[in-house]
Amino acid sequence: MSTPPRRNVANQRRILSLWFPRLGVERVLRGEPALAEIPLVTVSETGNLRQLDSTNLPAEALGLSRGQALNEAMMLCPDLVTRPAEPGREAALLMALRRWAGKFSPWVAEEGRESLMVDLTGCAHLFGGEEALFAQVHEDCGDLGLSVCAGIADTAGAAWALARYAGGRGLVGKGAMQTRNGDAIDQEARATRSRAGKRHWVKGGPAPATHMAGGAVQRIAPPGTARQVLAPLPIAALRVDEATVAGLARLGLRQIGDVLALPRASLSRRFGQALILRMDQALGIQPEPISPAGAPLHFxxxxxxxxxxxxxxxxxxxxxxxxxxxxxxxxxxxxxxxxxxxxxxxxxxxxxxxxxxxxxxxxxxxxxxxxxxxxxxxxxxxxxxxxxxxxxxxxxxLHATEHKGGWAVAQESAAPRTDSQDMADFIARLGARVGLEAIRRARPADSHIPEKTSVPIAAAWSEPEPPGTWPPTMRPRPLTLFPPEPVSAPATPEVPSDFRWRGRSFRTHAALGPERLAPEWWLDDRAWRTGVRDYWRVTTEDGARLWLYYAHGGAQSGGWFAQGDFL
CATH class of the missing domain: 3.30.1490.100 (DNA polymerase, Y-family, little finger domain)
Structure with a gap:
């Protein structure tokens, strides 16, 4: 009888999944360690809804969980301490953890807000094997004050499932890990979760904690056993959406093993290809590469x-x-x-x-x-x-420039500088004094409203408009444009012979107009609630050249206003 060939375990792909379920709240504890022994949560806002984003151990002991409404949590724990969730700082902490995980393998990728994927292929023996590496991961995270759930398997999907669902909740923090019994809340259908807390109390409270090393062994799937270790896990461990989990639960399918035994064609027709893809990725039928983020450029x-x-x-x-x-x-x-x-x-x-x-x-x-x-x-x-x-x-x-020599360099050096080069150098020198943000240029806008014909943009981060971009204007516009200011004059459409503006009296010498402009009827602009305007170019006897208009009235009463100065 021939002996079957032995599997080359050294070349077997191995993936480590690291999940930091309390990353948000433990980031806060790094700056406020005195809050570690009291219920603490971070809160996120979605519209008018404020809900818990992360919880610490004392808060979880009181029944608080992620996604719970803040007002409900305050009713359960009036002394609850809250801090705002800061996704930017949490992302920076996860990036630092990605650099730390580089000690185990150069192939480390971020997955979501609070988890990492590490390709351990050919690396575990450098740390004494997978169990020793697993223990090192938990020891390091305990020293950092971070809770971590980890799993090792042949595929990223199986490692992800083991980290979150195998052998208990697995929130490892400073030397201990909670295991999962058969009544874990996230293993149940949604309708029974509200009664889960009471049932735990009747049975004597949460499951006892086990030592980290024991939990670590439970979360390492031997090579080639992805199907066996996935079978008893809940459907949610396949990384499918909640609607698919609920639909399968209505059919009595609550474990991955129940789904693996069904015909794929019927599953695909009823639940779509996403479920089949996740199953194949977890079993290694479909490849799921890990693409590590490149090191940030540093100059x-x-x-x-x-x-x-x-x-x-x-x-x-x-x-x-x-x-x-x-x-x-x-x-x-x-x-x-x-x-x-x-x-x-x-x-x-x-x-x-x-x-x-x-x-x-x-x-x-x-x-x-x-x-x-x-x-x-x-x-x-x-x-x-x-x-x-x-x-x-x-x-x-920056696009590379062609290297030239000899006659070409001499011609380039003798050529005059372009206007864009001179303008860029001028903006840079001026920005060194007043700041680049203070230098702006106007860009044409598609509107007939005088104050909306251009948009100011930062000159340093924009290109000048090419010739012909500005639309030709049949009527000249004032050099200085300001918000409409009331003018004391008779409330008639005829140009006043005498008027008063900014505390001064003026006498009209000449007037050119009118130019009628209507408001944008599809917008409710507060400045244009006075209705249609008739604009006039008015020259006074003392030499002032003003841009006045008469508003015919609308939602607000009209009258004479000044909006610009041609000098």
Whole structure:
């Protein structure tokens, strides 16, 4: 009898799933450790609904859970401490955990808001095997004060299921893990969940905690056993939506093993291809690659000085040393700097910062150096500066330029600079003084309303409008346009011979008009509730040239108003 070939376990794909179910609240506890022993939750808002986003152990002991309405939680626990959920900071913490997980494998990917996927193929033996690696994961998370649920299997879907549903709830925190008994709430149909808390009390409370090592072994599926370990788990472990879980539960199908035994054609017709895809991914029939996020681009150069410096000329000499290698890093990645920060560390121990912005991305030192020189008067060297560091923290893709030599370079250097280059340099120099955000340009807008014919945009982050973009106007517009201001004059459509505006009296010398403009009837603009306007160009005897209009009245009473000045 021939012996069947042995499976090459060394080449078997192995996936580690890490789930941090209390990531939001434990991020808060890192800054406020005194709240660890009292009920604490983070709250998220969706419209007018405020619900729990994350809970700690004391809050869960009182029956609070994620997704619960805040007013209901306050009724159960009047002393509940709440903090707002901050997805941005939680994402930053998860990114830090992704870097930490890189110690186990270089293939680490984020999955959702609070979980990681790690491809352990060929890496577990470096830590003494999967069980030792599993114990190391829990020990590290315990030291960090984080609860973690982990699972190892042949596929990402099976590891995900083990981390969340196998062997209990699995909230590992500082040396202990809760196991799951047959009455776990998230294993039941929705209609019975409201009675689950009472049934647990009748049976003697929650399941006893087990040691971490025992729970770790329960969550490691041996190679080739994905079907066996998935079979007793609830349908939700397949990563399908709640509607599919509820529909299968109505048919009496509550475990994955119940679904695996059914014909695929009938399942696909009734519940769609998503269920079949998730089953195949969990069993390894359909591939599910793990795509790790690339390391963020970082462009920085540091220069440590043997002796402290304090003169502007010395700082400029230091810039001549560190700007060229910074630009080489930018060119190597096809990037151009938009904002660059210069950090000057003083011997007293503090650091001064100078930041510049550019109207166009640049990767040449001669574009950056003049802008830093304009701001050197802000530097206070104190007892001396012993370190310079320059960081391009905002970059953009920059198309590579063709390298030329000889006659082509001579022609380019002799060619006059274009208007766009001169404007970009002017905006950068001006922005170094007043800030790039303060420099704006107008972009034409599609509206006949005078105050809506243009939209102000940041000049540094926009291109100038090409010739012919502005629509031709049959009527001139004032140089200065301001919100309508009331004018004291007779309430008649005829141009007044005398009127009073801004506390001054004027006598009309000449008037040109009218130009009738109607409001945008599809919008309820408060400024145009006075109805149709007749605009006049009025020249007064003392030389003022004003843009006046007469409003015929609508939802509000009309009259004469001034809206612009032609001088």
């Amino acid at each position: 920085a150069v540091r220069l440590s000085l043997p002796e402290p410096i304090g003169l502007d000329s010395d700082i400029v000499a230091g810039l001549d040393r560190i700007l060229p290698p910074l630009c080489e890093k930018l060119r190597a990645q096809g990037r151009g700097a938009r904002r660059v920060r210069l950090e000057l560390s003083r011997v007293e121990g503090d650091t001064q910062t100078i930041e510049i912005g550019l109207a166009q991305p640049a990767d040449q030192p001669d574009k950056l150096k003049p802008l830093f020189e304009m701001k050197l008067d802000e530097v206070d060297a104190g007892f001396g500066i012993d370190r310079l560091r320059v960081i391009a923290h905002v970059t953009e893709p």
